[in-house]
Amino acid sequence: MNKIGLFTFTSKLLKNSSSNTSPVVQRLLQTSTINMVKVGDNVPNVDLFEDLPTNKVNLADLAKGKKIIVFAVPGAFTPGCSKTHLPGYVSKADELKKQGIAEIVCVSVNDPFVMGAWAKDQGTTGKVKLLADPSAALAKALDLTVDIAPLGGIRSKRYSMVVEDGKITSLQVEPDGTGLSCSLADKIKL
Template sequence: MNVSGFAFRAYKVKPLLINAVGKRFLQATSAKMVKVGDQIPNVTLFEDLPTNSINLRDLSKGKKIIVFAVPGAFTPGCSKTHLPGYVSKSDELKSQGVSEIICVSVNDPFVMAAWAKDQKTSGKVRLLADPKAALANAMDLTVDIAPLGGVRSKRYSMVVEDGKITSLQVEPDATGLSCSLADKIKL
């Protein structure tokens, strides 16, 4: 497939984005990456509008929440598999003590609001924008995907209880769909 001058090949075992000369667009995980037991970073995200700021650490105070990240709103894997899985399992997850399910992406709040409407997430999953990749950078979970505009968030899921990360699943290739799906979340 050719998108904006880049040729892509999909691999079944570990999907990777590769340009025409074979250069990978993914970066290795560093030793600074957040881990279970760490506090969720104190960063500002946005819901629906640039004026509606949400602090993830404050949001998780006294609660158990699920946070999962996707590389981009409206992208195929995110729109067909990742987000819909959490939407369909939201009642089941909330019955197990989860107060909120949050989807984060390096997009602007208007895009995330449109995606929430398109995916019918109201009352099930909140979509928060990380327009400057503040959360992704603070957790050292960024990946450079040039065809999507550059720095994005790696695909991951985590459980946060009262501001502390109690479970974290980062996709081994940063963008695949295996360990971060709704049916794989470790409550």
């Protein structure tokens, strides 16, 4: 059972629990929480990869002393990601950088070779850095995973965030994890 499922299950148990439920059990049920990242948290110290498995980029190091945007997509070369999400950030990159953004980073649970090919296909050089999260380490650290069987299983939910000197100052997670609404470039909250 995933954490949201556990939270829902726990909530139902609390609503249906009688007054003779043990105080210890009631306390355990009430302390079940969702660990999803939130505004104010530090960005995880996770290694991602650019173009090659030997090109490590540590996200915490990348964010030190800068204001960056990090957004995640469920998969490279997928329709919504290739036609809307990534192109939106590519087209707004210059405008966002004029507003103080030092780096725009797109992350996906793919291998570095796929992300490198997608970067070339989308013309992101100098605008958006594409980083691979091959084992979903970042998605798991943020507690923003989603299981999409047709894409191979565990992927990242679609989200966008602003990180200032390593601290998350803005976070928009798509309500269904994959839609295209609040995480788009024109919705980013600087």
